[in-house]
Amino acid sequence: MEELNNKKYISWPTLALMGFVTVVGFDDLIYNFQNQGLSVIVSWMLMIVLYVIPYSMMVGHLGSAFDHEEGGLSSWVRGTNGDFLGYLTAWTHWAASIPYIVDTANTIVIGIGWLIKGNANLQDQLSNSGFALLTLVVFVVFIYIQSKFANSMEFLSKVGGIAMFSMTVLFVIMTFAALSMGGHIKTQPITAQALMPKFDFHYLTTIGLLIYGINGAESIAPFITKMRKPQKDFPKAMIMLAAMTGFLTIFGSFSLSVFFNAYHLPADLKMNGSYYAFQALGAHFHLGNTFMYIFALTEIFYLSALLAVLLDAMTRMLISDTGSKYIPKVLQKTTASGLPINGYILTCGLSAFIMGLGIFLPSMLDVFDWLLNLNGIISPGVTCWVFFAFIQVRRRSSEFPSDYVFIKNDFVAQMVGWWCLIITLAATIFGIGPKDVAQGSSTWWYELIINIIAIIVLVGLGAILPYLAKREARSNKGSAFTSKQWIGISSSLLATIVGDLYLGGTHMQNATWLMILTTLIGVTLIFIFGHKQYDLKEIRIK
Numbered sequence: 001m002e003e004l005n006n007k008k009y010i011s012w013p014t015l016a017l018m019g020f021v022t023v024v025g026f027d028d029l030i031y032n033f034q035n036q037g038l039s040v041i042v043s044w045m046l047m048i049v050l051y052v053i054p055y056s057m058m059v060g061h062l063g064s065a066f067d068h069e070e071g072g073l074s075s076w077v078r079g080t081n082g083d084f085l086g087y088l089t090a091w092t093h094w095a096a097s098i099p100y101i102v103d104t105a106n107t108i109v110i111g112i113g114w115l116i117k118g119n120a121n122l123q124d125q126l127s128n129s130g131f132a133l134l135t136l137v138v139f140v141v142f143i144y145i146q147s148k149f150a151n152s153m154e155f156l157s158k159v160g161g162i163a164m165f166s167m168t169v170l171f172v173i174m175t176f177a178a179l180s181m182g183g184h185i186k187t188q189p190i191t192a193q194a195l196m197p198k199f200d201f202h203y204l205t206t207i208g209l210l211i212y213g214i215n216g217a218e219s220i221a222p223f224i225t226k227m228r229k230p231q232k233d234f235p236k237a238m239i240m241l242a243a244m245t246g247f248l249t250i251f252g253s254f255s256l257s258v259f260f261n262a263y264h265l266p267a268d269l270k271m272n273g274s275y276y277a278f279q280a281l282g283a284h285f286h287l288g289n290t291f292m293y294i295f296a297l298t299e300i301f302y303l304s305a306l307l308a309v310l311l312d313a314m315t316r317m318l319i320s321d322t323g324s325k326y327i328p329k330v331l332q333k334t335t336a337s338g339l340p341i342n343g344y345i346l347t348c349g350l351s352a353f354i355m356g357l358g359i360f361l362p363s364m365l366d367v368f369d370w371l372l373n374l375n376g377i378i379s380p381g382v383t384c385w386v387f388f389a390f391i392q393v394r395r396r397s398s399e400f401p402s403d404y405v406f407i408k409n410d411f412v413a414q415m416v417g418w419w420c421l422i423i424t425l426a427a428t429i430f431g432i433g434p435k436d437v438a439q440g441s442s443t444w445w446y447e448l449i450i451n452i453i454a455i456i457v458l459v460g461l462g463a464i465l466p467y468l469a470k471r472e473a474r475s476n477k478g479s480a481f482t483s484k485q486w487i488g489i490s491s492s493l494l495a496t497i498v499g500d501l502y503l504g505g506t507h508m509q510n511a512t513w514l515m516i517l518t519t520l521i522g523v524t525l526i527f528i529f530g531h532k533q534y535d536l537k538e539i540r541i542k
Contacts (some may be wrong), residue, residue, distance in 0.1 A: 020241055026164065032044075034436075037262040055215070061406040079400075106131070129364070167295055180356070186259060187261050204426070206376075234404050260273075390417045434451065489530050
């Protein structure tokens with residue numbers, strides 16, 4: 001921090017480091033290495049130059065243009081396109097956190113298994129339902145922790161984040177040290193052909209997970225207004241951020257090729273690859289599982305703090321950022337200590353729903369991989385709002401002055417914004433295609449169906465809530481539905497979900513059509529129970 005005229009400023013190296021902590025981690029390298037093998041190195045290069053740099057610069061421009069609103073993503077869209085799209089942005093941003101929260105809780109369970117057993121045997125000993133149950137226990141524990149130690153968890157998440165990145169950098173450094181001491185590269189041969197991506201359907205389905213691994217720069221947008229010379233210093237910070245991200249992704253992926261044969265990767269690499277990597281590193285230096293245990297503790301520490309913060313921060317963000325106009329009062333209810341209890345219940349309910357969708361997959365490994373890949377659909381979809389807001393700002397640049405300007409020519413700036421928006425939108429759409437399973441198999445079709453169901457539920461609920469808020473406002477009892485209606489709607493919804501999950505788990509020949517029929521019947525019953533509004537307020541005519 002620099003201090004000038006009694007005002008504290010953030011230096012550009014500090015801002016770059018803050019952004020670095022939020023962008024990419026060791027697990028992101030593992031996930032994409034399994035998806036693309038050696039070709040991920042070139043993919044990372046292309047992403048850094050063609051995506052990360054312009055994306056980061058756009059975030060800086062938006063943060064500066066909306067400095068009075070602290071640079072929140074929903075405030076950018078609200079400022080350019082009105083309250084409803086601002087609400088929809090806040091909702092999709094919150095909805096995107098649901099798969100992430102579930103995936104985080106799952107990863108904590110995996111980390112605890114490695115810490116206790118020292119190996120990957122947990123996946124062979126734990127059923128899908130057992131995996132879901134342990135994940136639910138993790139939720140309950142950290143909801144309690146967050147309610148008691150919110151501030152300390154935010155601090156721990158930052159410390160844990162820095163520790164996680166330190167482990168990633170350590171892995172890269174130690175890998176090159178191992179090579180300098182006579183170590184051998186397991187991936188052979190490394191050819192130009194192996195490094196070049198194959199732009200086929202499978203590759204297109206993996207772009208979303210690449211974007212998932214490197215997005216998040218909007219979290220540092222509010223700090224651009226705290227720089228002494230944002231027009232000059234912010235680009236330096238983003239170039240430094242891109243350089244660090246490039247170093248980590250490119251050399252980190254190469255380091256993985258040293259310890260793993262990229263042509264024959266373990267099927268469970270996404271779930272256990274980080275532990276396998278540090279196990280291999282420790283074996284090379286004759287340190288046994290030392291590195292693995294350090295990483296396991298770091299992973300559990302970081303993700304535990306992150307989960308506790310996410311559970312509270314995302315729920316509060318949704319409620320406080322949208323207000324009573326679009327959110328029913330029942331979700332805005334807080335306890336005496338300010339805890340948004342019903343918002344927590346909604347978060348946990350949707351998380352349980354997401355876990356339930358995958359419970360009939362063949363194995364615990366399939367559940368983990370599917371949840372991870374779901375993040376590669378939802379997360380890039382939310383990032384689209386960043387580019388949408390940037391395009392709107394540059395279309396009406398005179399209305400949105402900014403201390404920092406990315407590309408002075410408005411037309412060129414819009415074209416760059418459209419480029420990033422189209423790439424991100426395409427990644428979102430293609431990401432719906434399942435990965436890690438044989439294309440066209442029954443599991444592939446099941447994952448495709450539950451991907452679509454998850455998207456419809458998470459996004460669709462956001463469109464329903466404003467309607468419920470209006471019904472609530474019209475009711476003289478302050479409720480959108482009567483108690484009998486709630487029972488009918490809830491029973492129909494629960495029966496539909498259970499029926500669809502059961503049919504999906506049977507893998508029957510006509511299961512898809514039966515699931516569609518069950519869903520249509522459920523939607524019809526919900527409409528029958530809920531369409532009529534009772535207890536309307538009297539309209540007085542003067």
